[in-house]
Amino acid sequence: MTLFLIFLATCAAAGATGxxxxxxxxxxxxxxxDWTPPDWVFPVAWTSIYLLISFAGARVAGLQGSGYAMAFWAMQAAFSTLWTPVFFxxxxFKAALxxxxxxxxxxxGATWTHLQLDFWAGLAFVPYLIWVSVAAALNFQMWRLNPHVEPLKINEA
Incomplete structure:
Protein backbone atom coordinates (compact mmCIF):
# COMPACT_ATOMS: atom_id res chain seq x y z
CA MET A 1 0.00 0.00 0.00
CA THR A 2 2.87 2.38 0.76
CA LEU A 3 4.33 2.01 -2.74
CA PHE A 4 0.91 2.64 -4.27
CA LEU A 5 0.59 5.87 -2.27
CA ILE A 6 4.06 7.01 -3.34
CA PHE A 7 3.20 6.45 -7.01
CA LEU A 8 -0.18 8.11 -6.53
CA ALA A 9 1.49 11.15 -4.91
CA THR A 10 3.80 11.37 -7.92
CA CYS A 11 0.78 11.31 -10.20
CA ALA A 12 -0.92 14.00 -8.11
CA ALA A 13 2.16 16.19 -8.42
CA ALA A 14 2.17 15.71 -12.20
CA GLY A 15 -1.56 16.40 -12.31
CA ALA A 16 -1.12 19.61 -10.31
CA THR A 17 0.21 21.26 -13.46
CA GLY A 18 -3.39 21.18 -14.69
CA ASP A 34 -15.48 17.52 -33.87
CA TRP A 35 -14.26 14.46 -31.99
CA THR A 36 -12.81 16.45 -29.07
CA PRO A 37 -14.05 14.82 -25.86
CA PRO A 38 -16.33 16.95 -23.65
CA ASP A 39 -14.60 18.78 -20.81
CA TRP A 40 -15.90 16.41 -18.11
CA VAL A 41 -14.07 13.46 -19.71
CA PHE A 42 -10.59 14.81 -18.97
CA PRO A 43 -10.64 14.68 -15.13
CA VAL A 44 -12.37 11.29 -15.22
CA ALA A 45 -9.81 9.90 -17.65
CA TRP A 46 -6.82 11.29 -15.76
CA THR A 47 -8.08 10.12 -12.37
CA SER A 48 -8.59 6.62 -13.76
CA ILE A 49 -5.20 6.62 -15.47
CA TYR A 50 -3.39 7.84 -12.36
CA LEU A 51 -5.00 5.11 -10.24
CA LEU A 52 -4.14 2.44 -12.80
CA ILE A 53 -0.51 3.42 -13.31
CA SER A 54 0.00 3.82 -9.55
CA PHE A 55 -1.28 0.26 -9.19
CA ALA A 56 1.09 -0.83 -11.99
CA GLY A 57 4.12 0.88 -10.48
CA ALA A 58 3.42 -0.55 -7.03
CA ARG A 59 3.10 -4.09 -8.41
CA VAL A 60 6.40 -3.90 -10.28
CA ALA A 61 8.64 -1.68 -8.14
CA GLY A 62 9.81 -4.43 -5.80
CA LEU A 63 10.34 -7.05 -8.46
CA GLN A 64 13.79 -8.17 -9.53
CA GLY A 65 14.67 -6.69 -12.91
CA SER A 66 12.27 -3.74 -12.62
CA GLY A 67 14.88 -1.08 -13.40
CA TYR A 68 13.71 -0.36 -16.95
CA ALA A 69 10.06 -0.42 -15.93
CA MET A 70 10.72 2.11 -13.17
CA ALA A 71 12.80 4.26 -15.51
CA PHE A 72 9.97 4.36 -18.05
CA TRP A 73 7.47 5.02 -15.25
CA ALA A 74 9.52 8.03 -14.14
CA MET A 75 10.01 9.16 -17.74
CA GLN A 76 6.28 9.19 -18.47
CA ALA A 77 5.67 11.15 -15.26
CA ALA A 78 8.25 13.74 -16.28
CA PHE A 79 6.90 14.23 -19.81
CA SER A 80 3.31 14.25 -18.56
CA THR A 81 4.26 16.98 -16.10
CA LEU A 82 5.98 18.99 -18.85
CA TRP A 83 3.23 18.82 -21.48
CA THR A 84 0.60 20.93 -19.67
CA PRO A 85 2.76 24.03 -19.10
CA VAL A 86 4.06 23.86 -22.67
CA PHE A 87 0.60 23.48 -24.25
CA PHE A 88 -1.64 25.49 -21.91
CA PHE A 93 1.38 23.71 -29.72
CA LYS A 94 4.29 22.57 -31.88
CA ALA A 95 6.65 22.19 -28.91
CA ALA A 96 3.87 20.34 -27.05
CA LEU A 97 3.75 17.90 -30.00
CA GLY A 109 8.03 1.67 -22.94
CA ALA A 110 6.30 1.54 -19.56
CA THR A 111 3.53 -0.63 -20.96
CA TRP A 112 5.99 -3.08 -22.52
CA THR A 113 8.39 -3.29 -19.58
CA HIS A 114 5.62 -3.60 -17.00
CA LEU A 115 3.98 -6.31 -19.11
CA GLN A 116 7.24 -8.26 -19.15
CA LEU A 117 7.24 -8.34 -15.34
CA ASP A 118 3.55 -8.55 -14.45
CA PHE A 119 0.62 -9.04 -16.82
CA TRP A 120 -1.82 -6.91 -14.78
CA ALA A 121 0.67 -4.07 -14.37
CA GLY A 122 1.26 -3.98 -18.12
CA LEU A 123 -2.43 -4.14 -18.84
CA ALA A 124 -3.00 -1.20 -16.47
CA PHE A 125 -0.94 1.00 -18.80
CA VAL A 126 -3.03 0.24 -21.91
CA PRO A 127 -5.74 2.88 -21.25
CA TYR A 128 -2.96 5.45 -20.77
CA LEU A 129 -1.40 4.52 -24.10
CA ILE A 130 -4.78 4.91 -25.79
CA TRP A 131 -5.43 8.24 -24.03
CA VAL A 132 -2.01 9.66 -24.97
CA SER A 133 -2.61 8.57 -28.57
CA VAL A 134 -5.89 10.51 -28.61
CA ALA A 135 -4.24 13.48 -26.86
CA ALA A 136 -1.42 13.52 -29.42
CA ALA A 137 -3.94 13.55 -32.27
CA LEU A 138 -5.83 16.37 -30.52
CA ASN A 139 -2.61 18.32 -30.00
CA PHE A 140 -1.77 17.94 -33.69
CA GLN A 141 -5.25 19.05 -34.78
CA MET A 142 -5.18 22.04 -32.43
CA TRP A 143 -1.87 23.12 -33.94
CA ARG A 144 -3.21 22.60 -37.48
CA LEU A 145 -6.59 24.29 -36.90
CA ASN A 146 -5.23 27.30 -34.96
CA PRO A 147 -2.22 28.71 -36.82
CA HIS A 148 -3.13 32.19 -35.54
CA VAL A 149 -2.38 31.33 -31.90
CA GLU A 150 0.73 33.15 -30.82
CA PRO A 151 2.88 31.39 -28.23
CA LEU A 152 3.31 33.30 -25.00
CA LYS A 153 6.73 34.64 -24.29
CA ILE A 154 8.27 33.58 -20.97
CA ASN A 155 7.96 37.07 -19.47
CA GLU A 156 4.23 37.16 -20.44
CA ALA A 157 3.31 33.79 -18.92
Missing part, protein backbone atom coordinates in the same frame (compact mmCIF):
# COMPACT_ATOMS: atom_id res chain seq x y z
CA UNK A 19 -4.37 23.43 -11.78
CA UNK A 20 -1.31 25.64 -12.26
CA UNK A 21 -1.92 25.97 -16.01
CA UNK A 22 -5.68 25.66 -16.60
CA UNK A 23 -7.00 25.89 -20.17
CA UNK A 24 -8.57 29.29 -19.54
CA UNK A 25 -10.91 31.37 -21.71
CA UNK A 26 -8.49 31.48 -24.66
CA UNK A 27 -8.80 27.70 -25.01
CA UNK A 28 -12.59 27.90 -25.40
CA UNK A 29 -12.12 30.18 -28.43
CA UNK A 30 -9.90 27.71 -30.30
CA UNK A 31 -11.06 25.67 -33.26
CA UNK A 32 -11.22 22.03 -32.17
CA UNK A 33 -11.92 18.84 -34.08
CA UNK A 89 0.90 27.70 -20.14
CA UNK A 90 3.04 28.80 -23.07
CA UNK A 91 0.56 27.95 -25.85
CA UNK A 92 3.34 26.34 -27.84
CA UNK A 98 7.41 17.08 -29.40
CA UNK A 99 6.77 16.59 -25.67
CA UNK A 100 3.77 14.35 -26.30
CA UNK A 101 5.76 12.28 -28.80
CA UNK A 102 8.31 11.55 -26.05
CA UNK A 103 5.44 10.96 -23.60
CA UNK A 104 3.88 8.43 -25.99
CA UNK A 105 7.22 6.61 -26.31
CA UNK A 106 7.64 6.60 -22.53
CA UNK A 107 4.13 5.20 -22.00
CA UNK A 108 4.76 2.56 -24.67
Missing amino acids: AAFPPGPWYKTLDKP GLRR AVIAFLWLAVL
